[in-house]
Amino acid sequence: MSGALPPDRVDRAQSWRRLSPRMLLVHPVQEVLQFLPALFGVVILGRANDGMPWWFEIVFVAIPVLLGISRWFTTSYTIGQDTIRLRTGLLQRKTLTANLERVRTVDAVAPPLHRLLGLVKVMIGTGADKPFELNGLRAAEARSLRAELLHRGVGPAVARPAPGSEVPASPTDSPSMSPRTSPATAQWTTEQGPRRPVEPQGSLTGAGDQETVLGRFRPAWVLLAPFTLSGLLGVVAVSGFLGQYSGAIVRRISDSEGGANLMGYLQGLGFWLAAVQVGIAVLATVAALSMISYTLAYWGYRLTRHPGGTLHVTRGLLTTRATSLDEARIRGARLVEPYLMRLVSGAKAIALTTGFNRTEDGVNLVNNLLTPPAPRAVVNTVTAAVLGGDAPLTVGLTEHGPAARRRRHIRALAVGLLVLVLVAWARTIADWPAWVLVPAVVLVVSSPALAEQRYHSLGHALVGDYLVARADLFPRERSMLRMDGVIGWTVSQTLFQRRAGLVSLHATTAAGSGQVSVTDVPQSQGLAVIGAVSPGLLAQFVQAPEAGPGR
Amino acid sequence: MREPANLVSPKARTMWLVSALLGWLFPLAAILGWAILAPGQRSWQLPIGLAVALLAVAHLAVMPQWRFRVHRWEVTDSAVYTQTGWIHLERRIAPISRIQTVDSEFGPLERLFGLGSVTVTTASAAGALKVSGLERELVERMVGELTAITARSSSDAT
Numbered sequence: 001m002s003g004a005l006p007p008d009r010v011d012r013a014q015s016w017r018r019l020s021p022r023m024l025l026v027h028p029v030q031e032v033l034q035f036l037p038a039l040f041g042v043v044i045l046g047r048a049n050d051g052m053p054w055w056f057e058i059v060f061v062a063i064p065v066l067l068g069i070s071r072w073f074t075t076s077y078t079i080g081q082d083t084i085r086l087r088t089g090l091l092q093r094k095t096l097t098a099n100l101e102r103v104r105t106v107d108a109v110a111p112p113l114h115r116l117l118g119l120v121k122v123m124i125g126t127g128a129d130k131p132f133e134l135n136g137l138r139a140a141e142a143r144s145l146r147a148e149l150l151h152r153g154v155g156p157a158v159a160r161p162a163p164g165s166e167v168p169a170s171p172t173d174s175p176s177m178s179p180r181t182s183p184a185t186a187q188w189t190t191e192q193g194p195r196r197p198v199e200p201q202g203s204l205t206g207a208g209d210q211e212t213v214l215g216r217f218r219p220a221w222v223l224l225a226p227f228t229l230s231g232l233l234g235v236v237a238v239s240g241f242l243g244q245y246s247g248a249i250v251r252r253i254s255d256s257e258g259g260a261n262l263m264g265y266l267q268g269l270g271f272w273l274a275a276v277q278v279g280i281a282v283l284a285t286v287a288a289l290s291m292i293s294y295t296l297a298y299w300g301y302r303l304t305r306h307p308g309g310t311l312h313v314t315r316g317l318l319t320t321r322a323t324s325l326d327e328a329r330i331r332g333a334r335l336v337e338p339y340l341m342r343l344v345s346g347a348k349a350i351a352l353t354t355g356f357n358r359t360e361d362g363v364n365l366v367n368n369l370l371t372p373p374a375p376r377a378v379v380n381t382v383t384a385a386v387l388g389g390d391a392p393l394t395v396g397l398t399e400h401g402p403a404a405r406r407r408r409h410i411r412a413l414a415v416g417l418l419v420l421v422l423v424a425w426a427r428t429i430a431d432w433p434a435w436v437l438v439p440a441v442v443l444v445v446s447s448p449a450l451a452e453q454r455y456h457s458l459g460h461a462l463v464g465d466y467l468v469a470r471a472d473l474f475p476r477e478r479s480m481l482r483m484d485g486v487i488g489w490t491v492s493q494t495l496f497q498r499r500a501g502l503v504s505l506h507a508t509t510a511a512g513s514g515q516v517s518v519t520d521v522p523q524s525q526g527l528a529v530i531g532a533v534s535p536g537l538l539a540q541f542v543q544a545p546e547a548g549p550g551r
Numbered sequence: 552m553r554e555p556a557n558l559v560s561p562k563a564r565t566m567w568l569v570s571a572l573l574g575w576l577f578p579l580a581a582i583l584g585w586a587i588l589a590p591g592q593r594s595w596q597l598p599i600g601l602a603v604a605l606l607a608v609a610h611l612a613v614m615p616q617w618r619f620r621v622h623r624w625e626v627t628d629s630a631v632y633t634q635t636g637w638i639h640l641e642r643r644i645a646p647i648s649r650i651q652t653v654d655s656e657f658g659p660l661e662r663l664f665g666l667g668s669v670t671v672t673t674a675s676a677a678g679a680l681k682v683s684g685l686e687r688e689l690v691e692r693m694v695g696e697l698t699a700i701t702a703r704s705s706s707d708a709t
Contacts, residue, residue: 354674487649487673491552491642498640506677508645514676527552530644537646540627542552 016076016087022117023136027068029113034064077134079148084124086132102126104329104353106146108322110139115320124149150324151308211312215303215382221374225294226287227340228373233293235286298372303382311351311386313369325368329354331485331511332466333370333383335393338475341373348373349383352481352511368512383480392466392480397459403500404458404520408451416444460518462532467507469518479516483533485509491526505529552642555625555632563622563684564615566664571614575607624682626693631671633680643680649673653697655690669693 070090077086079100086096105125114120120142124132137145252259266274299317306312311330314322332352341347349370370386371379384390420440426432450473457476461468467486470478490506497503503526505518518529530538582600585592621640625632631650634642651674657667661683667690668683685693 487675488643488645490677491644492636493640495638508673508675508677510674510676514678523552534646537630537644538552540629541555541625541632541644 016078018076019072019134019136020119020138020141021072022119022138023072024069025117026113026119026136027071028065031064031068072136079145084132084149086134096132098124098126098132100149103149104326106149106324108142108146108324109319110321111319115318120322122146146324147308150310150326151306211304211306213302213304214311214385215301215371215378217299217301217315217372218374218378221298221372222291222294224341224344224346224373224375225291227344227346228290228294228338229286229340230290230293232286232290235282235289238289294373301372303370303386305385311370315369315372323369325351325353329511330386331509332392332479332481332516333387334480334512335379335383335478336475337376337477339473342476345376346373347376347379349379349386350512351386352479352485352509352516354485354510387466387480389464391463392461392468393478395461395463395468397461397468397470398525400455400458400460400502400519400521400525403502403522405451405455407496407500407502407520408455408458409448412447412451412454413444416440416447420444458519460521460529462529467516467518467529467533469507469516471517471519479512481507481509481511481516485511486533489530489534489537490515491530507533555623555634555642557624558619559622559624559682559684560666560686560689561619562664562666562686564619566660566666566684567615567618568611570660571611575603575611578603579607622682622684624685626697631680631697633682635681643678645671645673645680647697647700650697650701653694653701655694657687657690666690669697671697 067090071088074090074093075086075088077084079085082100084098084100084103088094088096103124103126105123107123107125108120109123110120114136118139119136120139122134122137122142122145124134126132134142134145266278269277296317296319298315300320301313301315304312304314305327309327311325311327312322313325314320330351330353334350334352335347336350337347351368351370353368371382380390380393384393387393420437420443423432423436423440427434427436454473457470457473459470462483465482465484467481467483468478469481470476486507486509488508490508492504492506493502497520501523502520503523504520505526506515507518508515518526521529527538527542579600582596582603586596586600589596617637621634621636623634629647631645631647632642634640650671652670652672654670654672655667656670661667665687666684667687668681669685669690670679670681672679
């Protein structure tokens with residue numbers, strides 16, 4: 001419940017800590033790097049900023065640099081018994097306060113420059129709109145901070161580290177951390193039965209002895225990257241950037257000898273051969289960019305489990321990212337299979353976690369990743385380890401029956417016909433060539449095949465503690481939600497569904513995007529699912545109504 | 552699965568009628584303005600104006616009664632249950648133990664009719680349960696009771 005925070009009980013040992021002074025180096029360099037594209041325009045293409053003197057843009061660099069430097073002087077944070085507080089702002093002082101009980105994730109990101117200086121940016125997710133961001137801590141300091149935040153006593157079922165094995169604070173730690181750790185460890189002794197030795201807590205880049213490795217990167221996975229189509233985004237981004245200077249660049253290329261040769265070569269080929277060759281070149285570029293971006297994002301991926309009740313995902317080639325998830329907050333997982341990835345038996349998995357930092361338009365799906373796009377078998381193994389059994393991943397799903405299948409066919413055909421009619425109508429108005437009808441006809445003709453595939457991806461199952469639901473093709477998603485993570489139901493029915501005797505169930509949950517849907521299931525089956533997942537909840541709304549207290 | 556037991560206040564029908572009427576004033580005023588400013592385009596203005604007027608009349612005639620029958624709610628000892636929708640029916644169930652906040656809301660039009668709405672949220676991002684068009688005293692009583700029940704549970708209902 002998002003109520004008022006309890007007053008901080010420890011005001012005594014509360015000293016305000018600063019970010020690492022090395023950040024004073026990072027800010028200027030970062031600002032200059034951001035200035036590079038403009039510099040590129042000025043120096044390489046000789047495109048001066050119309051009428052402005054050359055030093056004009058320098059001013060625009062200097063101001064952010066000064067602001068960045070001032071940020072170091074004005075930012076400080078402190079960790080009390082119950083809360084973590086962050087003070088920022090030069091003119092308008094702001095203090096952010098978060099309840100330590102609510103810390104769900106700790107994200108440590110180290111872009112190349114940070115890594116060079118041994119720094120990391122720590123983001124603390126509390127389920128609030130804005131994550132707590134501590135930009136620029138020493139790596140060791142970040143490690144102990146993470147341990148301090150995550151292994152302090154959430155998740156009743158998991159064993160917590162015993163105090164005797166607590167690693168002494170590293171010399172780089174600020175002295176104020178020690179008084180904070182001791183009361184907490186004392187608490188652990190009284191609560192905890194089994195004592196377990198513990199490794200240097202939550203290391204950022206190296207697994208300790210106590211962490212179990214659940215998944216590890218294989219370089220061969222990079223070969224799957226072209227099927228993620230992530231390179232397409234890269235191509236769009238690059239062409240967008242070049243688009244700014246397109247005139248100049250095209251002129252430069254066509255003026256150069258190589259460019260002229262290329263154009264001459266393509267013109268000599270004739271239309272079809274040239275189109276095929278250009279197509280192959282574009283595909284190769286997309287594939288290469290996909291592999292590069294995959295490598296940058298996921299190289300060195302490792303998923304480990306800490307006995308303190310957290311999962312750690314580390315990954316990244318240049319910018320490293322270490323995400324810690326509190327296992328007590330994980331309600332399940334989702335296996336995502338984009339259409340092209342399925343052709344090569346690839347998939348990726350994400351965790352369904354409560355209180356994830358939500359972006360404005362939904363949920364930030366970037367850092368709840370369990371596995372990067374990888375072979376399905378590997379993803380299955382890793383996800384099974386996270387969920388505590390492979391039954392939700394391997395169980396055969398109940399099909400949704402002939403009415404659901406018919407619905408898939410009707411919808412696929414209807415969409416195809418609609419497109420066909422629209423295109424045909426557009427041709428009567430505009431002067432479009434006849435071949436524009438071809439894609440629409442293909443859509444209509446292929447609709448039965450598409451409908452069959454969509455039908456076969458539909459399904460649900462109840463296995464062990466999990467509700468499993470699968471749907472869709474682009475991508476196909478298999479959601480596995482722990483039944484005790486279901487916090488309500490929505491049963492929706494359109495007019496057409498009513499006539500077909502189908503319903504769509506949405507199990508609402510605090511995790512992920514907020515619900516897991518079982519689409520187009522026969523009504524009686526759907527109600528049986530609700531009955532099994534939430535016993536007793538539905539029964540009262542099936543019998544005759546009684547007057548409720550609200551009446 | 553049956554419908555929730557309770558209808559909202561009968562006064563809600565009048566309120567929905569008034570609010571829909573206000574909503575239709577804008578397109579009708581726009582067409583009227585067009586008719587005044589451009590007298591040469593009667594062949595377009597007449598059919599469009601007629602179509603909009605017909606739609607408005609049909610909507611105003613059917614909607615309040617239909618919505619009154621569909622928008623139902625029920626609170627039991629263990630759950631809140633609502634039904635909304637038009638062609639697309641939606642029934643939502645939230646166990647009382649999972650309720651996070653209970654809000655009441657009295658809009659200007661609702662105040663005019665002595666009505667209000669109750670919104671019950673859970674920890675899910677997928678939406679709240681909202682019942683509008685309830686009698687003012689009922690809203691206050693429901694909020695009080697639900698808040699008291701939810702305050703008793705100590706977990707964070709996720």
